[in-house]
Amino acid sequence: MDDEPDVHEVPELREHTDEVVATREQPRPRSTGGGSDGGRGLELKRVLLTDKIAPEAERILEAFGDIETMSIGTPSNSELLEMIPEFEAIIIRSPTKLTAPVIEKADRLKFIGRAGVGVDNIDLAAATKRGIVVMNSPRSNTISTAEHTLAMMLALAREIPRAHDSVMAGEWKRDSFKGVELAEKILGIVGLGRVGREVATRAVAFGMNVIAFDPIVNPAEAWVAGTKMVTWEELITYSDWITVHTPLDDSTKSLIGPTEIAAMKTGVFLVNVARGGIIDESALADALDGGHVSGVALDVFEKEPPAANHRLFKHPRVVFSPHLGGQTVDAQRRVATDVAESVGLALSRGEIRDAVNVINGQRPSVGTE
Numbered sequence: 407m408d409d410e411p412d413v414h415e416v417p418e419l420r421e422h423t424d425e426v427v428a429t430r431e432q433p434r435p436r437s438t439g440g441g442s443d444g445g446r447g448l449e450l451k452r453v454l455l456t457d458k459i460a461p462e463a464e465r466i467l468e469a470f471g472d473i474e475t476m477s478i479g480t481p482s483n484s485e486l487l488e489m490i491p492e493f494e495a496i497i498i499r500s501p502t503k504l505t506a507p508v509i510e511k512a513d514r515l516k517f518i519g520r521a522g523v524g525v526d527n528i529d530l531a532a533a534t535k536r537g538i539v540v541m542n543s544p545r546s547n548t549i550s551t552a553e554h555t556l557a558m559m560l561a562l563a564r565e566i567p568r569a570h571d572s573v574m575a576g577e578w579k580r581d582s583f584k585g586v587e588l589a590e591k592i593l594g595i596v597g598l599g600r601v602g603r604e605v606a607t608r609a610v611a612f613g614m615n616v617i618a619f620d621p622i623v624n625p626a627e628a629w630v631a632g633t634k635m636v637t638w639e640e641l642i643t644y645s646d647w648i649t650v651h652t653p654l655d656d657s658t659k660s661l662i663g664p665t666e667i668a669a670m671k672t673g674v675f676l677v678n679v680a681r682g683g684i685i686d687e688s689a690l691a692d693a694l695d696g697g698h699v700s701g702v703a704l705d706v707f708e709k710e711p712p713a714a715n716h717r718l719f720k721h722p723r724v725v726f727s728p729h730l731g732g733q734t735v736d737a738q739r740r741v742a743t744d745v746a747e748s749v750g751l752a753l754s755r756g757e758i759r760d761a762v763n764v765i766n767g768q769r770p771s772v773g774t775e
Contacts, residue, residue: 450474451753452492452514456481457499459521460742467746470754487511495749497521498528499741500729506532517752519745522547522732524681525762526654534763541748541760545600546740547732552604554731555649555679556612558703562675562725563588589613594645596661597652597680598623598633605649606631617641642666647675654681664689673700679731682706691717694724705731 453467455477464475480501481489490496490512497519498504504518509532518533520542533540561567564585572579593609595602598620606616610632618633619641628635641648648670652658662676663686676699678685687708693699701723707716710729718724732741751757 451494452476453495453497453749453753454478454489454493455497456502457521459497459499459746460739462739463497463521463742463746466743467750470750472754473750483508490515495519495753497742497745497749500524500527502527504528504533509533509536509538512536512538517541517749519543519749520762521738521741521745524653526681530763534765537765539752539758539761539765540763541745541752541758542762543741543744543748544760546744547734547737548600548604550734550737551601551679551731552608554705554727555601555605555651555677556608558677558679558705558725558727559588559647559649559675562677562701562703562723565723567725568722588647590615591646592617592644594618594636594641594648595633596620596641596648596650598628598631598635599651601680602651603627603631603633605651606633614647617645639669642669644671645674646671647677649677650680650684652680652684654683658684660684660686662686662689664692667693667699670698672698675699675701675703677703679703679705682708682710687716687718691721694718694721701725705729 449472451473453473453475455463455475457480459477461477464477467473467475476493483503483505486502486504486508490508491514493512494514495517496504496512496515499521504527506529509515509529515536515538518528518538518540520528520540523542523544525540525542528540530540565583569583572582588609589612591614593606593614593616595606595609595616595618598606598618602618602620606618606628609616616631616633617636617640618628619636619638620628623635625635636644648662650662652661658681661684667674667676667689676685676690682704685704690699690702694702702718702721703725704718705727706729712719718726732738748759751759
């Protein structure tokens with residue numbers, strides 16, 4: 407969807423701006439008795455948008471003509487329990503948690519839209535049991551996440567955060583910050599999906615030798631990205647840098663733990679801009695303490711926000727950011743517009759795309775790529 411027009415340039419969507427603002431404060435009644443429907447009474451489908459979804463999403467949804475929206479911040483669990491029964495669909499980002507009790511109260515809910523890729527904040531089993539289709543926007547923040555991965559690697563390699571703090575403190579200690587180059591180093595990518603492939607392309611441009619492990623990716627796809635597929639053991643053994651780009655589930659929880667780290671090269675650098683919990687944080691701290699790992703860059707944590715006394719915070723060779731992988735103006739606009747379009751098509755036309763769960767034994771897939 408890189409060639410998708412900017413919604414600001416679409417006249418039909420821009421016309422809805424005033425109506426959207428009014429909707430935020432005072433949602434329209436569920437039906438009306440006049441207007442273009444000839445007095446038959448138009449049944450409006452209601453969509454709740456949480457977590458400050460970009461306003462373009464509201465414009466797209468209301469352009470369908472039979473959808474009204476209500477936009478709020480991040481609701482508490484009690485607020486969700488009270489509000490959710492009134493909506494046919496909900497669009498969320500990562501802060502909103504759709505737990506089983508919330509989904510059980512969602513009497514009208516047919517669709518859940520996740521503005522982003524990860525769905526670990528949604529109880530998929532509960533949604534599937536209720537026949538609720540969960541959709542995400544898998545392509546929208548790919549570039550932002552890949553760029554952030556390289557930014558974290560460069561910041562770690564050249565000790566940029568510490569050097570910045572030193573200059574801001576009035577110091578000029580050039581000899582204190584001797585970094586390393588990325589060129590000619592071996593980068594191991596765990597998970598060669600959309601983000602992994604974009605990271606590979608950029609790493610190759612930096613002169614890195616890229617290898618990858620992904621049990622479901624065709625080696626030909628890796629070759630296109632300038633990457634060689636290897637076994638898990640080979641990636642762990644030979645990589646100078648390792649970055650993970652997988653979902654978080656039972657199979658990837660603590661995928662990299664004490665055993666895997668012990669098998670890595672001394673001086674390895676580890677990066678996680680995917681999901682907290684894929685790399686065991688306790689094992690990371692131990693390896694930093696012992697000098698086996700040279701540096702760690704984390705955009706995500708097992709618990710977010712992490713505790714103020716987190717063990718990793720005391721180490722000088724670490725770089726952190728607060729889950730910013732997809733947090734760019736460009737990506738947030740794209741995820742909002744993509745998921746709004748998906749939810750709108752599902753509610754108004756019955757067209758389903760980017761579904762991540764299986765309903766009645768099959769995955770709804772109309773319009774998916």
